[in-house]
Amino acid sequence: MFYYKKIFSSSNYISLLIALIVVIFVSLYFYFIKFDSNITGFFRIGSILPLSPFLNPENTLIYQGEIGYDGQQFLSLAFDPFLQNPETVNSLDHPIYRYRRILYPLVSYVLAFGNPSLIPYFMVGINALSILIIVAITNLYFKSDNVSKFQSLFTLCIPGVWMVLSLGTADLFSSVFLIASFYCYRYEQYRLTALFISLGCLTRETLLIVWFALFLTSLIQKRFKQITYLLYGLIPPILWTVYITFLDLPGKVRVKDNFGFPFLGIINKFITILTSGINGRNLFEAYMFIVLLLSFAAILVIYLKHRKLNLLMQIGNGFYSVMFIFSSMTIMGYYLDYSRVFMDVYFLLLLSINLTKIPCKTILFSASGIGSLAFLILHS
Numbered sequence: 001m002f003y004y005k006k007i008f009s010s011s012n013y014i015s016l017l018i019a020l021i022v023v024i025f026v027s028l029y030f031y032f033i034k035f036d037s038n039i040t041g042f043f044r045i046g047s048i049l050p051l052s053p054f055l056n057p058e059n060t061l062i063y064q065g066e067i068g069y070d071g072q073q074f075l076s077l078a079f080d081p082f083l084q085n086p087e088t089v090n091s092l093d094h095p096i097y098r099y100r101r102i103l104y105p106l107v108s109y110v111l112a113f114g115n116p117s118l119i120p121y122f123m124v125g126i127n128a129l130s131i132l133i134i135v136a137i138t139n140l141y142f143k144s145d146n147v148s149k150f151q152s153l154f155t156l157c158i159p160g161v162w163m164v165l166s167l168g169t170a171d172l173f174s175s176v177f178l179i180a181s182f183y184c185y186r187y188e189q190y191r192l193t194a195l196f197i198s199l200g201c202l203t204r205e206t207l208l209i210v211w212f213a214l215f216l217t218s219l220i221q222k223r224f225k226q227i228t229y230l231l232y233g234l235i236p237p238i239l240w241t242v243y244i245t246f247l248d249l250p251g252k253v254r255v256k257d258n259f260g261f262p263f264l265g266i267i268n269k270f271i272t273i274l275t276s277g278i279n280g281r282n283l284f285e286a287y288m289f290i291v292l293l294l295s296f297a298a299i300l301v302i303y304l305k306h307r308k309l310n311l312l313m314q315i316g317n318g319f320y321s322v323m324f325i326f327s328s329m330t331i332m333g334y335y336l337d338y339s340r341v342f343m344d345v346y347f348l349l350l351l352s353i354n355l356t357k358i359p360c361k362t363i364l365f366s367a368s369g370i371g372s373l374a375f376l377i378l379h380s
Contacts, residue, residue: 014150015135015136015139015149015150015152015153016132016135016136016139018153019131019132019135019152019153019155019156020132022156023128023131023132024128026162026165026376027124027128027165029376030042030165030166034166035061036061038059038060038061039120039121039124040055040059040060040061040075040120041061042071042120042123042124042165042166042167042168043069043071043072043074043075043120043123043167043168044063044066044068044069044071044072044166044167044168045060045061045062045063045068045071045072045075046062046063046065046066046067046068046069046072047062047063047064047065047066047068048065048066048067048068049067049068049072049091049093050087050090050091051091052075052076052079052080052087052088052091053079053080053085053087053088053091054076054079054080054085054088054116055075055079067093069167069168069169069336070167070168070169070170071167071168071169072168073092073093073098074098074101074104074105074123074168074169074170075105075119075120075123075168076088076091076092077092077098077099077101077102077105078104078105078106078108078109078119078120078123079109079116079119081102081105081106081109083099083247089249089250092251093251094250094251094252094253095249095250095251096244096247096249096250096251096252096253097251097252097253098251099244099247099249100205100240100241100244100253101170101202101203101204101205102202102240103170103173103199103202103203104123104126104170104173104174104203105123105170107126107173108122108123108126111126120168123168124165124168126172126173127164127165127168127172127173128165130172130173130175130176131155131156131161131165131172133176133179133180134152134155134172134175134176134179134347135152135153135155135156136152137176137179137180137183138151138152138155138179138350138351139152140183141179141182141183141186141351142353145353145355146355147353147354147355151350151361152350154350154361154365155347155350156369156372157365157366157368157369157372158343158346158347158350158365158368158372159288159335159339159368159371159372159375160339160340160342160343160346161343161372162372162375162376163336163339163340163375164340164343166379167336167340169340170203170204171204171340171341171343173203174200174203174204174207175343175344175347177196177197177199177200177203177207178196178197178200178207178210178344178347179347179351180192180196181193181194181196181197181200181210181214182312182351184196185214185217185218185226185312186312188223188226190223190225190226190229191229193214193226193229193230193233194226194229194230194232194233195233197210197211197214197230197233198233198234198235198236198237201234201236201237202236202237202240205237206323206341208237209316209319209320209323210316210319210344211230211233211234212319213312213315213316213318213319214226214230214312215227215230216315217311217312217315218230220311221311257328257330258327258328258330258331259323259326259327259328260326260327260328261326262325262326263325264328265326265327265328265329265331265332266324266325266327266332268329268332269289269329269332269333272285272329272333273285273286273289280378284335284371284374284378285334285335287370287371288335288338288339288371289332289335289338291364291367291368291371292338292339292342292345294364294367295345295346295349295364295368296317296320296321296324296345298349298352298360298361298364299313299314299317299345299348299349299352300314300317301360302349302352302353302354302360302361303317303352305354305355306353306354306355309353310352310353313348313349313351313352316344316348317345317348320342320344320345320348323342324342327341346365346368349361349364349365350365
C-alpha cells in the first residue's frame with residue numbers, strides 16, 4: 001500500500017493537477033472536435049479489414065480506403081479477449097501477433113464487465129489515466145535528487161503520448177509498467193520491479209528489451225536477488241506465448257516485416273526525406289525523425305557525465321538503439337509508427353538524471369513539444 005500512497009502524495013499535487021487539466025482538455029478536443037463525438041474515432045478504424053462483429057457499421061467512424069491502425073486491432077480483442085466469436089479472429093490482420101498483447105484489451109474488458117458499449121470508453125480512459133500515472137511516478141523517481149519535480153511534466157511534450165491517446169493503442173499502458181519498474185528498481189523494490197516488467201511484457205512484447213536491460217544492470221550492479229525475481233517475472237509472458245502457440249492462430253509474428261538489415265531502414269528514411277521535396281508533411285517527418293535521433297544521442301551524453309546514476313537508462317538506450325538500427329521502413333516510413341514504437345526512448349531520456357548546467361533535456365523536450373502541438377492541430 002505504501003507505493004500507491006506515495007503516488008498520490010501532496011508533493012505530486014501541482015504537477016498532477018496540471019497534467020490532469022491538459023489530459024482532460026486534449027481528450028475532449030479529440031472526442032468532440034476531431035472525432036465528432038464518436039468514441040470509435042479513437043481507434044482509427046479502416047474500411048479494408050473486416051469490422052469486429054461487436055461493432056455496428058452505422059455507428060462506427062470508419063476511415064474509407066484505409067487499412068486502419070493498431071487501435072482497431074486492440075478494440076477487436078477487447079470486445080472478445082477469449083476469442084469466443086470466430087469472426088473476431090477474422091477481424092484481426094495477424095491474430096497470432098496481435099494476441100500476444102493481451103493485457104490492455106483484457107483489462108478494458110474486465111473493467112467494462114464485458115459491455116461492448118462501454119469498452120471503448122474504458123480503453124480511452126486507461127490511456128488517459130496512464131499519462132497521469134507516468135507523471136506521478138516520474139515525480140517519485142526524482143524524489144532523492146536535486147532536480148525540479150516539474151520535470152515530470154515533460155511527459156506532456158512527448159509526441160507519442162498524444163498519438164497513442166488518439167489511436168487507442170497499448171503503448172501508454174505498457175510505458176506505465178516501464179516507468180514503474182524503473183522506479184522500483186532504483187529504490188530496491190525487487191518484487192515490484194519484476195511484477196511490473198512482467199505485466200509490461202504481456203502488454204507489449206517489445207518490453208522484453210527493458211527486461212533484458214534490468215537483468216544486465218542487475219548483473220553489473222550485483223543485485224542477484226533482483227535477478228532471481230526477474231527470472232520469475234519472465235514466466236507469465238513465456239506461458240502466454242506457449243499458450244498462443246497451441247491455439248494455432250493464423251498470421252505471422254511480423255519480425256521479418258518490421259526488421260531487416262542494419263541501418264537500411266535509417267538510410268532509406270533519409271533518402272525518402274531528401275527526395276520528397278519541400279512540403280509541410282515531409283518537413284514534419286524530418287523534424288520528428290531528427291528529434292528522435294537526438295533523444296538517443298542525449299541519453300548517451302548524459303550518461304557520460306553521470307554514469308552511476310544513469311546506467312539502467314544507458315543500457316536500455318543501447319538495446320533500443322539496436323532495435324532502431326535494425327528497423328525496416330515498415331516502422332521508419334511514417335512518423336506515427338516510429339514515434340510510437342520508440343516512445344519509450346523519450347521516457348528513458350526523461351528518467352535520465354542530468355545535474356549539469358546544460359539543459360539538454362529541456363531543449364529536446366521543448367522541441368518535441370512543438371511536434372506534439374503540430375500533431376494535435378494538424379493531424380486528422
